[in-house]
Amino acid sequence: MMSELMTNKCYIGIDVACGRNKPLPICVGVREQGRFVPLPLLDLPFKPPRGRGNLATLVAAENEAYAAEVREYIEQVCQFYALQPAVIALDSPLQPRADTLDFRLAERALLDAGIRCYKTPSASEFSRIIEKGQPLVAAGGPATKVPHPMQLFMLAGFAIAKALRDVAEVIEVFPQATIRTLWPDAPHKSGEGQPLLQLARIAQLSGWPAEDDDREILTRISAGRLHDKVDAYSAAWVASLPESQCEVYGSVADEDAIWVPRVSV
Numbered sequence: 001m002m003s004e005l006m007t008n009k010c011y012i013g014i015d016v017a018c019g020r021n022k023p024l025p026i027c028v029g030v031r032e033q034g035r036f037v038p039l040p041l042l043d044l045p046f047k048p049p050r051g052r053g054n055l056a057t058l059v060a061a062e063n064e065a066y067a068a069e070v071r072e073y074i075e076q077v078c079q080f081y082a083l084q085p086a087v088i089a090l091d092s093p094l095q096p097r098a099d100t101l102d103f104r105l106a107e108r109a110l111l112d113a114g115i116r117c118y119k120t121p122s123a124s125e126f127s128r129i130i131e132k133g134q135p136l137v138a139a140g141g142p143a144t145k146v147p148h149p150m151q152l153f154m155l156a157g158f159a160i161a162k163a164l165r166d167v168a169e170v171i172e173v174f175p176q177a178t179i180r181t182l183w184p185d186a187p188h189k190s191g192e193g194q195p196l197l198q199l200a201r202i203a204q205l206s207g208w209p210a211e212d213d214d215r216e217i218l219t220r221i222s223a224g225r226l227h228d229k230v231d232a233y234s235a236a237w238v239a240s241l242p243e244s245q246c247e248v249y250g251s252v253a254d255e256d257a258i259w260v261p262r263v264s265v
Contacts, residue, residue: 013235016092020053023223027232035207063159092157106250
């Protein structure tokens, strides 16, 4: 396989998570004869980094160390396959909300389109969240009492984005927005069988999976549960699309943008 990929660029999707000891879902894929094909990363001798838990996101040094592990893993994968990363897509905001906005530009555009999302705090709001959580950090928990638990992954995401900016172009994606673009009345991914149905919609455009062998590889393309794997693949696929085949929620010029595929792609 390595010889076939020697000159290929690769595209990377990260379903950002920080659950304690949870392997981070990272998908790396290549464009191959009009298809976007993920590599079976779980077959490799090295494994993706594991999350350090919500409490750890309140400590800048922990986020930086986690981000360094993510970068090292990506570099190991690319070196193993002799690939050059071209675009990395994160399922996470790349930076806090501007203090002057009630919602990020991208999030306001999502809401206007009827797509729900978590609100990204501003830098000053995150400072207050971190300060509020410091007694828990000092006491070692319990993690169940951590403030704003559904937004803390963003702190890890900021660190990962910063660590990867000189590896490749980094963009923000939102798999829920991607699937709603392709399937406007899609049920939530938590429903029984939904991850595979969502993947089937994506496959109509990405060309993968198309055969039984492809579906067997699905279990090995990234860490995480099935919906994590599908989200990571979705992110990597969007990363692989040229700008002409994408639309943006928000503003690229303001560095506040979420990329989605054009339906006509």
